[in-house]
Amino acid sequence: MPRRARQRGGTGIYHVMLRGVNRDPIFLDDEDHERFLVALRTAREISGCTVLAYCLMDNHAHLVLRTGHEPLGLVVKRVGVRYAPWFNHKYGRVGHVFQDRFKSVPVETDPHFVSLLRYVWNNPVKAGLVDRPDEYRWSSRRCFGRPSDLVDADALGNLLASDPLDDDAAGELPPWESTQKRGPRPRYSDEQVAAMLEQACGAEGPEQFLELDERVQREAIRQLRTRSISFAQLAGLTGLSSSTLKRRHATRSETRGASRGGPS
Secondary structure (H helix, E strand, O other): OOOOOOOOOOOOEEEEEEEEHHHOOOOOOHHHHHHHHHHHHHHHHHHOOEEEEEEEOOOEEEEEEEOOOOOHHHHHHHHHHHHHHHHHHHHOOOOOOEOOOOEEEEOOOHHHHHHHHHHHHHHHHHOOOOOOHHHOOOEHHHHOOOOOOOOOHHHHHHHOOOOHHHOOOOOOOOOOOOOOOOOOOOOOOHHHHHHHHHHHHOOOOHHHHHOOOHHHHHHHHHHHHOOOOOHHHHHHHHOOOHHHHHHHHHHHHHHHHHHOOOOO
16 A cells, blocks of 8 residues: 655644654663754754754654755654664664654644644653653753754744743644554563563562672663563562662663763
């Protein structure tokens, strides 16, 4: 069946969403987020596109872009070819990182643009990660109204009459929420996860897992997180609390940076 042609907008502004294959995480630590933003910055410089906003979540990324002398598909491809192989190499995996083709919706009106920014910036709040949008580290909301080496603050300011989060106008329904059906995230039974854990580190239960070296534990946690296994489910099978699992997982990027003689 032939692919449906993408919608092209007269403004050149698009809401782009990249989602992990099988809804798996595409960002597991700070280094991953930083690497993606480097890839986006490089694509911007080559393609001449304008980055108006972004928000990187665990298993998907929202981008608001205005195309330059290259079409949108090539811009996004430039990001993917710089990030996906690096991600696969880092985590010892193969195959696709992103699910299907990226999704894009052209932005043609001012109310749509305002509603879109509100939606993108509020993603971490809706997910329960922060209380306010500007508290989330991996969102361009943090640099709104200030100079940025990635977001074109002048271009964004010229498109807005006021701060979208201070605007009480209803605007249009957010894209993705109103037009896209979300597929279910993979669900694994405890028996399936226990088998994955045994394959990753050889532990046949919480008692054996707790006896493992912390480095081995971190590697096993990393492998299962790439399969979208929640910290809550891992807690019941490893004997570690969710908070301890999160710390072990986060420690991995710090250890990588130390082994290279500098920050990651």
